[in-house]
Amino acid sequence: AGKVEFRDVRFEYKDGTAALQNISFTAKPGETIALVGPTGAGKTTIINLIGRFFEIKSGQILIDNEDIREVDKNSLRSQLGIVLQDAHLFTGTIRENIRYGRLDATDEEVEAAALQANADSFIAKLPHGYDTELTAEGGNVSHGQRQLITIARAILGDPALLILDEATSSVDTLAELQIQEAMKKLLKGRTSFVIAHRLSTIRHANQILFIKDGQIAERGNHEELLARR
Numbered sequence: 001a002g003k004v005e006f007r008d009v010r011f012e013y014k015d016g017t018a019a020l021q022n023i024s025f026t027a028k029p030g031e032t033i034a035l036v037g038p039t040g041a042g043k044t045t046i047i048n049l050i051g052r053f054f055e056i057k058s059g060q061i062l063i064d065n066e067d068i069r070e071v072d073k074n075s076l077r078s079q080l081g082i083v084l085q086d087a088h089l090f091t092g093t094i095r096e097n098i099r100y101g102r103l104d105a106t107d108e109e110v111e112a113a114a115l116q117a118n119a120d121s122f123i124a125k126l127p128h129g130y131d132t133e134l135t136a137e138g139g140n141v142s143h144g145q146r147q148l149i150t151i152a153r154a155i156l157g158d159p160a161l162l163i164l165d166e167a168t169s170s171v172d173t174l175a176e177l178q179i180q181e182a183m184k185k186l187l188k189g190r191t192s193f194v195i196a197h198r199l200s201t202i203r204h205a206n207q208i209l210f211i212k213d214g215q216i217a218e219r220g221n222h223e224e225l226l227a228r229r
């Protein structure tokens with residue numbers, strides 16, 4: 001499972017803005033699709049359409065050959081992992097924040113997800129650092145750690161499909177490597193649509209869709225796109 005197909009999709013916002021037109025592509029099960037392109041190009045709109053957060057004007061979106069308009073929104077979204085930039089962490093331990101990915105997960109499952117995402121070493125910390133009970137564990141989490149927590153949360157949810165807006169905030173080299181490793185585990189085996197900011201993600205993507213003015217201006221994998229320069 002996990003094939004996603006856009007057939008000549010057109011989308012307009014309520015104000016008539018033609019945000020997307022002539023969008024056609026097929027993501028095979030397990031592929032990573034990197035969406036790149038300037039701000040306002042339509043990348044966020046594309047990933048929102050996959051979760052049916054908006055209705056398209058014309059064309060078709062199919063998941064495993066089924067038109068998503070025919071699928072119940074809740075069951076559509078229950079198979080979809082959504083990872084947004086700098087996701088919100090709430091009060092409570094990192095463990096609880098990760099568990100939010102699947103509320104019925106056992107402690108062992110939460111810990112396994114944390115380990116996969118390189119977030120195990122700080123799992124007992126409090127993200128906001130203002131609880132005095134756990135001061136021995138340390139306070140705030142860094143930007144990089146926040147990203148690892150978000151990734152752990154998504155790994156725990158174990159979705160077949162992923163829509164992901166990679167964080168833009170820069171982190172140190174060690175954190176960068178840990179995030180790349182965690183991302184690799186998250187993306188593996190899942191059909192993923194990533195608004196990509198990391199070069200490593202773009203390099204490893206099966207397809208890169210370069211979005212410009214609401215259309216696919218160029219496509220291919222990293223090598224193909226470089227060869228055309």
Ligand code: ADP
Nearest residue numbers: 013015017019038039040041042043044045046
């Ligand atoms: P990107 O993610 O590539 O930066 P978006 O998908 O967010 O681009 O936006 C694509 C276009 O749609 C832009 O012109 C943007 O201004 C417009 N747009 C985005 N959201 C809305 C909205 N809610 N209502 C009207 N226009 C919108």
Ligand code: ADP
Nearest residue numbers: 032177180181182183184187200201202204205
């Ligand atoms: P290469 O074989 O080209 O040297 P690697 O496979 O060793 O590349 O990966 C380089 C970095 O990119 C590693 O840190 C790896 O974890 C990360 N990486 C691998 N696959 C992906 C992916 N699909 N998305 C994001 N990062 C990835």
